Amino acid sequence: MKITKATYRAPDNYGDTSFDIETSVENKNEDIVDMSVSTLTILDGNNNTVSCDYDREENSYAEKDETFSVNLSGYAKAYLISDFSKAKAIVDLTTYKKEFKKIGDFDIPADHKSCIQSNNQIEFGKLRVFGISIFRWDPPENASDDHSVAVKVAVKNISDEYIQKVLIKVQLIDRTGSNLVDSEDYRAIPPNGSMHFEPSVYAKSGKLKGAKLDISIASFHQIEHYNAESLLQLSKD
Amino acid sequence: MKLGEFFKNYNIRLAYSYPKNYNLKIYTTTLETKTFKNFLDLKKFFNQKNILVRNFYIPDIGTVPFNLKINEINNFIEYANKKSTISFKLKNSFQILNNTEYSDIDWYLRSMKNILLHVKENNFFELNNILQILKKNNLTVYKKMKALIKNLRENNIILKEFKI
Numbered sequence: 001m002k003i004t005k006a007t008y009r010a011p012d013n014y015g016d017t018s019f020d021i022e023t024s025v026e027n028k029n030e031d032i033v034d035m036s037v038s039t040l041t042i043l044d045g046n047n048n049t050v051s052c053d054y055d056r057e058e059n060s061y062a063e064k065d066e067t068f069s070v071n072l073s074g075y076a077k078a079y080l081i082s083d084f085s086k087a088k089a090i091v092d093l094t095t096y097k098k099e100f101k102k103i104g105d106f107d108i109p110a111d112h113k114s115c116i117q118s119n120n121q122i123e124f125g126k127l128r129v130f131g132i133s134i135f136r137w138d139p140p141e142n143a144s145d146d147h148s149v150a151v152k153v154a155v156k157n158i159s160d161e162y163i164q165k166v167l168i169k170v171q172l173i174d175r176t177g178s179n180l181v182d183s184e185d186y187r188a189i190p191p192n193g194s195m196h197f198e199p200s201v202y203a204k205s206g207k208l209k210g211a212k213l214d215i216s217i218a219s220f221h222q223i224e225h226y227n228a229e230s231l232l233q234l235s236k237d
Numbered sequence: 238m239k240l241g242e243f244f245k246n247y248n249i250r251l252a253y254s255y256p257k258n259y260n261l262k263i264y265t266t267t268l269e270t271k272t273f274k275n276f277l278d279l280k281k282f283f284n285q286k287n288i289l290v291r292n293f294y295i296p297d298i299g300t301v302p303f304n305l306k307i308n309e310i311n312n313f314i315e316y317a318n319k320k321s322t323i324s325f326k327l328k329n330s331f332q333i334l335n336n337t338e339y340s341d342i343d344w345y346l347r348s349m350k351n352i353l354l355h356v357k358e359n360n361f362f363e364l365n366n367i368l369q370i371l372k373k374n375n376l377t378v379y380k381k382m383k384a385l386i387k388n389l390r391e392n393n394i395i396l397k398e399f400k401i
Binding site for chain 2: 004005006018022024026035053055056058059061063065066067068069071072073075115146148183184186187202
């Protein structure tokens with residue numbers, strides 16, 4: 001990984017300065033990169049923390065020997081840096097590969113007092129996906145407003161690997177087969193830990209008749225970690 | 238514009254929101270860019286309404302930076318979409334040669350090889366610009382690029398049309 005641009009802007013009228021960082025990363029692995037998560041740390045000349053841009057998740061894509069770029073930004077009060085010529089940017093970035101599985105198509109419960117359940121659990125790579133419960137929240141005060149259909153599913157990480165992202169996606173498919181709306185819920189799962197996911201979709205009551213929920217799971221697993229640092233330069237923009 | 242409309246228009250979603258069944262009336266709030274300067278202000282607004290939001294994100298792009306100004310969301314999405322174009326990749330790959338170390342030249346050529354395999358006629362202008370800059374500033378890489386383009390003509394027939 002290489003930082004190809006690391007600049008700061010002269011402070012504005014409020015005394016705020018901003019930082020723009022661009023990085024290039026080469027995937028040297030056989031695994032395809034589907035996602036990157038990065039953190040930018042800005043330090044002054046004495047390694048004091050000035051600014052941070054963290055948990056920046058990006059749908060980066062790179063096959064073997066391909067390069068992708070990630071941009072990061074931050075801002076801070078300019079008085080936090082006494083000497084900009086000594087300030088530096090540190091970028092930590094991790095790449096992830098994706099695994100995907102369709103869980104199934106499910107009917108929509110007829111009302112908010114009934115539910116649909118899958119009655120089975122599946123194993124998916126390093127994950128155990130417990131049975132799914134589909135239910136409807138209480139109807140809205142005005143019946144013509146959108147009604148909410150939600151999915152409850154617990155997922156256990158059955159490995160010793162920290163899994164950065166597990167994503168449950170639901171797509172509401174109407175009776176004609178059109179995708180009406182989709183929604184996701186995603187979280188990290190620590191080794192041997194379990195997490196609860198509850199994605200939900202909204203639609204008019206009439207649209208829910210005869211509709212189906214297409215539910216799938218994706219997980220993102222670490223490939224490689226990179227870091228780089230660079231001194232900051234005044235932006236020419 | 239209402240908050241719900243803004244989220245729908247740009248396909249912006251909430252990650253790790255809690256509670257799950259919050260009152261949807263929050264989406265009828267008018268999005269005043271004077272009040273909500275950036276996405277951090279939006280997160281704070283949700284928190285004030287007892288809705289915890291860890292991130293805003295756009296499927297197929299990623300998380301939205303908190304310091305991104307609300308009225309710059311369009312630029313953010315356009316830039317993210319541009320990243321998959323050959324034109325962007327050509328320019329981006331060229332950045333590897335900034336403050337070049339010896340090993341970066343090999344990296345640059347590996348990266349260019351992948352891009353050149355997918356180059357179309359409408360990328361010739363950018364490719365030519367890169368070659369002209371290299372010819373002026375880095376003759377070694379220029380010669381290697383020329384050789385690379387010639388070698389790849391068998392794999393990407395469109396490169397046969399590119400005159401060096």
